[in-house]
Amino acid sequence: MGDEKKREGAGMSRRTFALGVGGAGVLLAMGGLKLVPAEAQVRPPGGQDESRLVASCIRCERCVEACPRGALRPAHIEDGIVSVRTPTTNFNDGWCDFCADENDGVPLCVAACPTEALALPADATAETTIIGKAVLIREWCLAWDKNNGCRFCYDACPYEAIELDENGRPVVVPDNCNGCGACQSVCVSQKEGSYTTGATSRAIIVVPESEA
Amino acid sequence: MSQKLRIIIPLALLGAAGVAYAAHVSAGTLSAFGWESISLICPIGALGTMLASKMLVPRAVISIVLAVAAILLLGRAFCGWLCPVPVWSKLRGIFKKGGTSTAGAASGISSAPDAAPGISSVGGDLGRPSATEATSAAPATKATPLSAAEKRALKTSCAGGCSSCADRKPADSRHIILGGTLLSAAIFGFPVFCLVCPVGLSFAMVFLLIALFGGGDVTWSVLIIPALIAVEVIFFRKWCSHLCPISSFMSLIGRANRTFQPAIDDAKCLETAHNATCGRCAEACEVGINPRHPELGTTFNECTRCHACADVCPGHAISFPLIARKTAGAPALEPTTAGASGTSAIEPELDLDEPSETLS
Numbered sequence: 118m119g120d121e122k123k124r125e126g127a128g129m130s131r132r133t134f135a136l137g138v139g140g141a142g143v144l145l146a147m148g149g150l151k152l153v154p155a156e157a158q159v160r161p162p163g164g165q166d167e168s169r170l171v172a173s174c175i176r177c178e179r180c181v182e183a184c185p186r187g188a189l190r191p192a193h194i195e196d197g198i199v200s201v202r203t204p205t206t207n208f209n210d211g212w213c214d215f216c217a218d219e220n221d222g223v224p225l226c227v228a229a230c231p232t233e234a235l236a237l238p239a240d241a242t243a244e245t246t247i248i249g250k251a252v253l254i255r256e257w258c259l260a261w262d263k264n265n266g267c268r269f270c271y272d273a274c275p276y277e278a279i280e281l282d283e284n285g286r287p288v289v290v291p292d293n294c295n296g297c298g299a300c301q302s303v304c305v306s307q308k309e310g311s312y313t314t315g316a317t318s319r320a321i322i323v324v325p326e327s328e329a
Numbered sequence: 330m331s332q333k334l335r336i337i338i339p340l341a342l343l344g345a346a347g348v349a350y351a352a353h354v355s356a357g358t359l360s361a362f363g364w365e366s367i368s369l370i371c372p373i374g375a376l377g378t379m380l381a382s383k384m385l386v387p388r389a390v391i392s393i394v395l396a397v398a399a400i401l402l403l404g405r406a407f408c409g410w411l412c413p414v415p416v417w418s419k420l421r422g423i424f425k426k427g428g429t430s431t432a433g434a435a436s437g438i439s440s441a442p443d444a445a446p447g448i449s450s451v452g453g454d455l456g457r458p459s460a461t462e463a464t465s466a467a468p469a470t471k472a473t474p475l476s477a478a479e480k481r482a483l484k485t486s487c488a489g490g491c492s493s494c495a496d497r498k499p500a501d502s503r504h505i506i507l508g509g510t511l512l513s514a515a516i517f518g519f520p521v522f523c524l525v526c527p528v529g530l531s532f533a534m535v536f537l538l539i540a541l542f543g544g545g546d547v548t549w550s551v552l553i554i555p556a557l558i559a560v561e562v563i564f565f566r567k568w569c570s571h572l573c574p575i576s577s578f579m580s581l582i583g584r585a586n587r588t589f590q591p592a593i594d595d596a597k598c599l600e601t602a603h604n605a606t607c608g609r610c611a612e613a614c615e616v617g618i619n620p621r622h623p624e625l626g627t628t629f630n631e632c633t634r635c636h637a638c639a640d641v642c643p644g645h646a647i648s649f650p651l652i653a654r655k656t657a658g659a660p661a662l663e664p665t666t667a668g669a670s671g672t673s674a675i676e677p678e679l680d681l682d683e684p685s686e687t688l689s
Contacts, residue, residue, distance in 0.1 A: 129501045133571070137502030140572050141509020147524060148517030171519045172382035175360055175374035176529055178536060183355035183365075191536065193548035199519065201550065202533055210544075231361040231368030231388045232378040 155197025
């Protein structure tokens with residue numbers, strides 16, 4: 118700042134100085150937006166340390182582009198101001214298997230992240246990395262609400278994290294769930310529209326581990 | 330032609346990024362472009378992310394080094410050729426007068442004669458005794474001091490004919506904002522500027538539109554992001570010259586740039602070859618550089634290599650050589666090295682741009 122002061126004396130007009138200080142002030146005030154409570158997001162693998170992700174992410178959206186399953190999306194303004202354009206998951210279209218086929222189990226989003234906002238320990242695997250936890254909403258679930266024996270999520274789960282109860286209704290086993298989103302991607306409760314009323318999401322969704 | 334290219338290239342970059350996004354090819358944006366694990370990060374983003382996370386990120390360090398090298402070689406060429414912001418700011422002309430910036434430049438030229446008849450009439454040499462004198466005395470013709478009448482004429486033409494002068498001339502407020510950008514990232518622990526960077530937002534806008542029409546992803550961001558760009562760039566007119574911290578970074582590093590700067594071939598320049606007054610290059614310059622009389626304009630570290638001066642030069646005298654040849658023309662680029670005896674004497678009173686800046 119001392120440098121700028123000096124140059125002000127050397128010829129920066131008062132108006133220019135005020136503009137600069139005003140602009141810098143706006144940026145400092147915007148830093149305070151971090152204090153605004155934001156909804157927790159399900160982050161891509163390696164982004165579970167929220168403070169690190171927010172600190173490092175430059176919102177370049179490389180990870181979103183890199184995901185071969187379309188399982189990532191940039192967060193929107195509705196997800197919280199500071200989260201805008203940071204990566205969050207979108208398991209309605211695809212789910213995360215750590216790019217087992219595409220990149221030998223090393224997630225492409227993590228490889229693409231230039232600022233290490235997404236970073237995994239060397240020994241991380243899909244099984245040991247908890248992206249989030251699946252939650253089943255019984256009021257919207259066809260098996261629970263309509264008793265129609267729907268078990269798409271049970272069939273899709275690669276980690277035996279969904280069991281069927283004595284009536285054939287799915288139940289999540291949180292200890293086995295790593296939040297891969299396979300169940301959410303196949304859930305038909307909302308796709309079939311009229312089957313459930315008042316549903317704002319699918320009947321089984323992945324939520325941040327802290328909210329499970 | 331170069332002026333059209335300067336609109337086409339940034340739009341093509343946006344389009345290419347959009348195609349890559351839709352195809353799930355991780356090619357990135359100007360915030361960070363590359364291939365798979367290779368990335369070149371925006372230097373402001375790289376500095377911000379490291380200050381915020383307090384981590385040394387190899388790819389960020391490499392990106393900063395490469396950016397500095399590029400700026401040392403090409404100055405602010407990014408601003409002139411790749412950045413989408415100048416393209417958006419041209420939209421302002423459409424809203425205002427139904428004309429683009431070229432219309433503005435034309436009106437500037439046409440109105441100049443009213444304010445200062447001597448300056449823009451190419452043929453009419455107002456009688457510059459000092460000029461002819463210096464030509465015969467020293468080869469450094471372009472360091473010729475301007476006569477008092479000419480300085481007055483320049484001043485009046487600036488204050489009257491060309492009102493955009495002060496707006497386009499880069500100001501040091503940028504540097505304070507760059508300081509605020511880095512300080513804010515360090516204090517609050519996230520790259521704050523990335524949130525509102527109009528370059529990043531431009532690409533985000535393309536992605537949002539693809540998601541909206543391609544995937545039905547409806548969000549308020551679709552309205553808020555373009556509104557933010559409009560406020561920053563179109564409504565608030567001084568983004569590039571007065572506010573942008575990226576421009577500040579390039580301007581600061583660019584002070585050490587000596588290559589590919591506009592150089593005048595004295596054998597072709599109307600002022601030196603035909604003893605005429607012209608000044609078209611200075612009128613055309615978007616950042617207020619005066620290639621013919623550098624001491625009257627902005628310093629060369631602000632040059633965006635936009636080639637506007639070369640395009641308008643009636644004698645086609647301006648080129649952008651790797652290194653300006655140290656011939657008669659060269660001293661003009663660096664007033665301090667101009668050997669002409671008169672130069673050092675007039676230097677103190679050459680702060681013509683000072684009053685004009687404070688005037689408006």
